[in-house]
Structures are given as C-alpha cells and as structure tokens.
Amino acid sequence: MCGIIGYAGHRPAVPLVVEGLRRLEYRGYDSAGTAFVQGGEMRVVRAAGKLAALEEKLASCASATATSAIGHTRWATHGVPAERNAHPHCSNDRRIAIVHNGIIENYQELKADLLAKGYTFSSETDTEVLVNLISEGMKTQGSLLEAFAWALRQAHGAYAVCLKSVDEPDTLYAARMAAPLILGVGTGENYVASDIPAFLPYTRDVVFLEDGEVVMLTASAWKVLALEDLSPLEKPVRRIQWDMQAAQKGGFRHFMLKEIFEQPRVITDCLAGRVDGDTVVLRELESLPVPRRLHIVACGTSYHAGLWGRHLLEHWARVPVSVEIASEFRYRDALLLDAGDAVLVISQSGETADTLAALRIAREHGVPVIGLCNVVGSSIAREADAVIYTQAGPEISVASTKAMCSQMVMLALMSLAWARLRPAGEAGISPEDSAGIIDALRALPGMLDAALPDMHARAREISRAYADARNFFYLGRGHCFPLALEGALKLKELSYIHAEGYASGEMKHGPIALVDPSFPTFALALDDALFPKVKSNIVEVQARQGRIIALTNPGLDIAADDVWVVPALPAPLSAFMALPALQLFSYEVADYLGKDVDQPRNLAKSVTVE
Numbered sequence: 040m041c042g043i044i045g046y047a048g049h050r051p052a053v054p055l056v057v058e059g060l061r062r063l064e065y066r067g068y069d070s071a072g073t074a075f076v077q078g079g080e081m082r083v084v085r086a087a088g089k090l091a092a093l094e095e096k097l098a099s100c101a102s103a104t105a106t107s108a109i110g111h112t113r114w115a116t117h118g119v120p121a122e123r124n125a126h127p128h129c130s131n132d133r134r135i136a137i138v139h140n141g142i143i144e145n146y147q148e149l150k151a152d153l154l155a156k157g158y159t160f161s162s163e164t165d166t167e168v169l170v171n172l173i174s175e176g177m178k179t180q181g182s183l184l185e186a187f188a189w190a191l192r193q194a195h196g197a198y199a200v201c202l203k204s205v206d207e208p209d210t211l212y213a214a215r216m217a218a219p220l221i222l223g224v225g226t227g228e229n230y231v232a233s234d235i236p237a238f239l240p241y242t243r244d245v246v247f248l249e250d251g252e253v254v255m256l257t258a259s260a261w262k263v264l265a266l267e268d269l270s271p272l273e274k275p276v277r278r279i280q281w282d283m284q285a286a287q288k289g290g291f292r293h294f295m296l297k298e299i300f301e302q303p304r305v306i307t308d309c310l311a312g313r314v315d316g317d318t319v320v321l322r323e324l325e326s327l328p329v330p331r332r333l334h335i336v337a338c339g340t341s342y343h344a345g346l347w348g349r350h351l352l353e354h355w356a357r358v359p360v361s362v363e364i365a366s367e368f369r370y371r372d373a374l375l376l377d378a379g380d381a382v383l384v385i386s387q388s389g390e391t392a393d394t395l396a397a398l399r400i401a402r403e404h405g406v407p408v409i410g411l412c413n414v415v416g417s418s419i420a421r422e423a424d425a426v427i428y429t430q431a432g433p434e435i436s437v438a439s440t441k442a443m444c445s446q447m448v449m450l451a452l453m454s455l456a457w458a459r460l461r462p463a464g465e466a467g468i469s470p471e472d473s474a475g476i477i478d479a480l481r482a483l484p485g486m487l488d489a490a491l492p493d494m495h496a497r498a499r500e501i502s503r504a505y506a507d508a509r510n511f512f513y514l515g516r517g518h519c520f521p522l523a524l525e526g527a528l529k530l531k532e533l534s535y536i537h538a539e540g541y542a543s544g545e546m547k548h549g550p551i552a553l554v555d556p557s558f559p560t561f562a563l564a565l566d567d568a569l570f571p572k573v574k575s576n577i578v579e580v581q582a583r584q585g586r587i588i589a590l591t592n593p594g595l596d597i598a599a600d601d602v603w604v605v606p607a608l609p610a611p612l613s614a615f616m617a618l619p620a621l622q623l624f625s626y627e628v629a630d631y632l633g634k635d636v637d638q639p640r641n642l643a644k645s646v647t648v649e
C-alpha cells in the first residue's frame with residue numbers, strides 16, 4: 040500500500056513529484072523516493088522515514104533539471120521499512136527504474152529464475168524482481184513497451200506500476216492490476232498517480248485506468264493500451280470537480296479535526312438530491328428489488344457503520360441483515376445462493392483489498408452487490424452492480440471520521456427507502472414517523488454545527504484527566520454498541536492506548552474482572568429505551584472502583600466521574616451526536632500525548648493489500 044506518481048512535462052519534475060507525494064502520504068509513509076534521468080544516467084534518491092528526509096537528501100541534488108520523474112511513498116508490504124527497500128528500484132544495468140504499489144505474489148518464483156540467469160538483488164522487495172524481469176524482457180521483446188507488458192503478464196497479484204528508462208527519458212510507462220492508477224491530462228504535461236490529489240493543483244482532467252491497462256505518456260501525448268496485446272483503447276477524459284482546498288487543512292490543527300468539523304456539511308451533501316419532501320430518493324437502488332436478506336461486508340470503521348446500519352435496516356425496513364468483517368467473509372463458505380440475497384460492501388476508499396475480494400465473491404455467486412463508497416471511480420465503485428456515493432469528500436486523515444458519518448446517513452436513507460417499498464403494514468416505521476426522521480435529518484447539520492465547538496471544548500477538558508490510562512473500556516447497547524466499538528478503535532489507533540468496545544450487557548460475562556481504578560470506562564448512556572440497562576451496567580463498573588465517563592443527553596439521571604451531555608436527538612439519530620464526541624475525545628487524548636494524529640504509526644489510509 041503505497042502512493043506512486045509519474046510526471047512528464049515542462050516543469051522541474053523532481054519538486055513537482057515530491058509535492059505530489061506529499062499529497063499521497065496518506066497512502067503510506069515509511070519511506071519515499073524519486074528517480075529521474077540526468078546526464079544520460081538514472082538518478083535514484085531514496086530515504087527512510089517521512090518525506091522531509093527525502094527532501095533533505097534532494098537538497099544536495101540541486102542540479103536536478105529533469106522534466107520527467109517518478110516517485111513513491113511506501114508502506115511496507117515486503118521487507119522492513121528501510122532505505123534499501125524504498126522505491127524506486129533499478130534494474131541491474133540501471134537503465135530502468137520503477138515505482139510500484141501492490142504485491143507481486145509469485146515474485147519468489149520469478150526471482151529464482153532471474154537469480155539463475157545471474158541477476159543480483161539488493162533489496163527484499165518484489166519490485167526489484169519486477170524491474171529486472173522487464174530488463175530481461177528487453178533481450179527478447181522488440182521494445183521497452185513490449186518488455187514491460189511481457190513482464191507484467193507473468194506477474195500475478197496486484198500492482199500499479201510506473202516505469203522510467205534511460206533510453207526513453209521523456210516517456211513514462213504505467214499499468215494497473217487491482218491497485219488504483221489515474222492519468223492526469225494537462226497542457227504540455229501529463230501525470231499518472233495512485234490518486235487525484237497528487238496532481239490536482241495542475242489538472243482536473245483525468246482518465247481512470249482499469250485493470251489490465253497500460254498507459255504510455257510523454258509531455259505532449261498519452262495513449263492507453265490493453266496489456267494483453269497492446270491494442271489501443273479509447274478512454275474518456277473526465278473533469279473532476281474537487282478543489283484542492285477540500286484536501287487541505289483549512290485552518291485546523293490536523294486534517295482529522297477539520298474532517299470531524301466537516302460532518303455537518305457532509306450530512307447536508309448526503310441529503311442533497313436524496314430527500315424530496317417526505318420521501319427518500321435513491322435512484323441507485325431503483326433497479327434492485329428490496330433484498331430478502333442483506334449481507335453487509337466491510338472492514339474497520341466501515342464495518343462499524345454497517346453494524347449500526349443493521350439496527351435501522353432490520354427495524355425500519357424489516358430486512359434481515361448479517362454484518363461481517365471482509366477478511367473473514369472472503370475465506371468463509373458464505374451461503375449466498377438464496378434468490379433475493381444482496382451484498383452491501385461499505386468502503387470509504389473503495390480500494391480495500393478484502394472488501395473488494397468479498398464483492399467479487401458475491402458477484403461470482405450471482406448475488407447483486409451494492410457499493411457504499413466515498414471515492415468516485417474506485418475499484419469497488421466500478422465493480423458493484425449499484426453504487427451509492429457517500430459524498431464525504433476526500434478524507435485525508437488516516438483515521439476515518441466524516442466517512443463513517445456519511446455511511447450512516449446513507450444507511451439511514453436506504454432503510455427508509457426500503458421501508459417505503461414494503462407492502463402496507465409490513466414496514467417497521469410508519470410513513471409519518473419516516474417523515475419525522477427525514478425532518479430530523481434535515482435539522483441535523485444545523486444542530487451539529489452549533490454543538491461541535493462545545494463538544495470539542497468538553498472533549499479537551501475530559502481528555503486531560505484520562506490521558507494517562509493504559510486501558511479503556513467503551514460500553515454501549517443496541518445501536519450504541521457499534522459506536523462503542525468505533526470509540527475504542529479511534530482511541531487505540533490514535534493514542535496507542537489499549538481500548539476494548541463491549542456490549543455493556545457482556546461485561547459481567549468476563550471483562551468486568553479487569554476493572555480497577557486505573558482502567559476507566561467510556562459509557563454511551565443516551566436517551567433511548569435501553570438507558571436504564573446501561574445505567575445499571577455503569578453502576579456495576581463503579582462498584583469495582585472503575586472511573587466512568589458517561590456520554591449522555593440532557594435530563595437523564597446518571598452519576599459518573601465525568602458526565603458529558605450532548606444535545607438529544609431521537610434514537611437512533613442520537614448516534615450522529617455521539618460519534619463526533621467519541622472522535623473528539625480520541626483526537627484530544629492523542630494530541631495531548633503528542634501522537635501523530637493524522638498519520639498514526641503502522642497505519643495507512645487505504646489498505647489495498649491483504
């Protein structure tokens with residue numbers, strides 16, 4: 040899981056590539072590098088650590104006047120995070136350099152063949168194998184392009200790869216198979232990158248490349264070819280509307296904070312064009328019948344959104360729902376054969392390898408797949424039978440925040456849309472109550488916008504008293520249980536404090552044994568039918584000297600070390616107030632502890648490998 044960029048144009052390429060890499064750093068950041076041709080030689084500069092380390096090294100290469108270069112920001116998949124494993128990698132004769140995102144699964148076999156032919160390797164990477172395989176192809180294939188395609192046809196696995204050579208210094212070749220790659224079409228310059236923000240300041244005109252496609256680009260031309268036989272392909276150029284500001288911090292200390300505060304806007308955007316008076320309009324679903332059973336498959340935060348959505352889908356639309364982690368689903372012999380089943384894959388990035396694999400399994404079973412995705416043109420969005428875009432805008436911070444909010448809005452809308460299609464009397468929500476929920480959703484952005492500053496201040500205040508904890512419980516019931524899981528995930532990934540989310544009713548089945556004065560609990564005690572049950576679970580924890588933060592609504596009678604009151608909304612919409620509180624608490628703890636909030640260690644934004 041890495042970010043790659045290639046540039047062919049008229050500007051100094053190296054600074055431009057480094058700048059593009061900075062906007063791709065969310066894809067991984069344990070090392071970075073660039074390659075360009077200078078004085079008829081391949082120059083490769085690489086550094087372990089963040090981009091600043093690469094920039095430092097480049098400062099001593101002031102003579103780099105190349106107008107074409109490739110670059111890479113890496114998240115280790117093969118080999119430890121170290122300079123020798125950083126990209127670009129060169130062929131033994133140093134005439135070719137490549138950057139690569141993905142995994143070549145059969146690289147050991149390919150490497151054994153190359154070793155037998157006398158090739159040597161200085162890294163542990165599959166990428167160095169691939170570049171030497173291309174070099175080997177040069178001996179038998181007619182051209183560099185043919186050698187590139189010949190080598191890729193032998194590589195099994197996932198890749199987005201970009202190649203630069205000494206012999207054709209003004210041309211770049213790139214290809215994709217199961218990893219994102221986008222061509223940016225400029226004036227007198229062209230780009231290829233893992234994601235649009237890499238080149239967005241320079242062009243909004245893009246070509247989405249598909250699996251099995253090769254692109255050849257120079258400053259003035261580009262063409263897309265089929266990997267199989269190098270036949271030319273017609274590809275439409277699309278204009279992207281995102282502006283760069285959306286991908287910048289906008290005055291906030293971190294992207295994460297900015298993205299938490301964007302949630303009111305996200306809700307508004309999710310509702311735009313999707314609610315008309317009392318009715319939900321989800322045109323994307325019109326071609327599919329209401330499923331008899333729905334299987335939701337996702338990872339991480341998106342999985343938690345799915346767990347939350349199940350409550351609404353079952354309660355309102357009366358659709359039986361299972362929710363499963365994609366990495367489990369894909370290797371289980373899931374029973375998807377019933378006519379009437381549908382699979383809903385939820386993914387912010389639309390590139391998560393396990394979720395994409397689950398989608399493909401469902402399609403192999405002939406089961407319709409609905410994708411709930413944020414990234415337009417992503418693999419999941421393209422392969423699903425129907426796609427609902429979540430409209431969260433680019434999410435830069437590695438920890439997902441606004442994307443979950445947008446997924447929850449869409450799940451609520453889906454539930455209402457399907458409830459309406461139920462025969463009279465079979466829906467779990469009346470048309471009047473449905474209209475009330477739509478009204479509450481419309482009012483939500485304003486309420487949340489007004490509540491966020493106080494919520495942030497309270498999060499900061501409380502976080503200071505708990506930042507020394509080494510362990511945390513998060514408890515909730517009903518629709519708040521998925522929020523407890525999400526709260527715990529946010530705390531552990533941002534602050535590296537061990538945190539467990541539990542259904543509060545489970546505590547006395549074992550976990551309560553852990554409670555002592557140093558093991559605090561964050562309890563979701565919102566105003567809903569299960570409040571009295573949650574309250575007694577809190578009392579049980581207090582009886583073991585456990586400290587409690589209780590997130591609650593006005594007027595509820597609850598005693599806790601820290602009572603945190605957020606505005607009330609009818610359940611389950613109260614989740615839209617609880618979610619930012621949980622996010623802000625984790626944000627504040629992590630920031631107070633001096634952690635790298637936007638780029639937590641060992642994580643990457645888009646998990647495109649297993």
Ligand code: F6R
Pocket residue numbers: 338339340341342385386387388389390391394437438439440528532644645646
């Ligand atoms: C946590 C987080 C991850 C992602 C997960 C799935 O903050 O961001 O748990 O939710 O990797 O990613 P997507 O939604 O892109 O499939």
